[in-house]
């Protein structure tokens with residue numbers, strides 16, 4: 001009897017030992033990109049009686065053909081897209097697949113995208129590739145200049161306009177600058193998508209600048225400043241359009257601080273409704289991978305789990 005229980009236990013708790021692709025199949029997971037059947041929205045020819053919504057170019061009559069668009073809330077993304085001028089140069093930049101997916105779902109060609117925490121310019125590079133206009137706000141003048149130069153080097157097959165504003169996203173002046181640019185250069189009053197990838201509070205030190213969100217002294221101050229950016233940029237977004245927030249959580253003195261849920265709350269308080277929350281895998285860089293076993297030791301001793309995911313949240317302006 002004792003033996004049988006042992007056997008049963010073993011069967012129940014045996015860890016997954018199959019290959020990655022077998023596990024993927026067993027769990028019914030879709031790992032993006034599916035190299036075998038990768039078809040881009042840009043390649044699908046619209047049907048004669050195409051059924052296209054107001055917020056993207058997806059022809060619902062051809063929905064089966066869009067194999068490059070993620071529709072699941074679990075985003076298992078393989079390698080970073082390093083094509084064109086994309087680099088992993090800025091510690092803390094997001095993978096290009098994130099703005100790429102967001103733009104395919106929530107913009108049409110010719111629409112305008114605003115990124116309020118531009119960093120190394122990933123969003124604007126993707127704008128050029130997908131035929132969307134883009135405005136980026138970056139606090140640090142040196143980074144803004146570097147990003148502008150990088151974006152400039154990317155090909156511009158759709159002849160779109162991209163502009164980088166060096167300024168503080170919390171300041172009304174910066175938003176006014178974006179507004180003026182929109183009217184003068186883009187001949188529009190509103191943008192059709194906002195992307196926000198703020199510092200995850202103080203976990204990466206981007207600069208010593210006092211207005212850098214990474215230098216806020218408490219979680220409350222961080223949230224207050226983040227909320228100001230959401231509030232100020234609200235008027236620039238067209239009604240019923242989307243805001244995409246990319247954020248991770250952090251640990252502080254043995255406590256998990258859910259920055260993601262706190263920031264989500266701030267967006268909801270500022271005139272948006274929640275449409276989806278996706279969880280994305282984090283793939284560590286080589287340096288981190290070498291210390292993996294140390295983290296495992298710490299996790300086992302400290303009663304916590306090691307961060308392997310971050311959040312992508314999708315909101316719609318009411």
Ligand SMILES: C[S@@+](CC[C@H](N)C(=O)[O-])C[C@H]1O[C@@H](n2cnc3c(N)ncnc32)[C@H](O)[C@@H]1O
Nearest residue numbers: 093094117119120122139168169197199212213
């Ligand atoms: C997580 S990074 C964004 C990375 C970006 N998604 C990329 O792919 O390069 C956050 C950026 O926000 C900028 N930042 C911090 N506080 C800011 C503020 N108050 N206004 C505008 N930008 C700010 C930082 O300098 C940093 O470059």
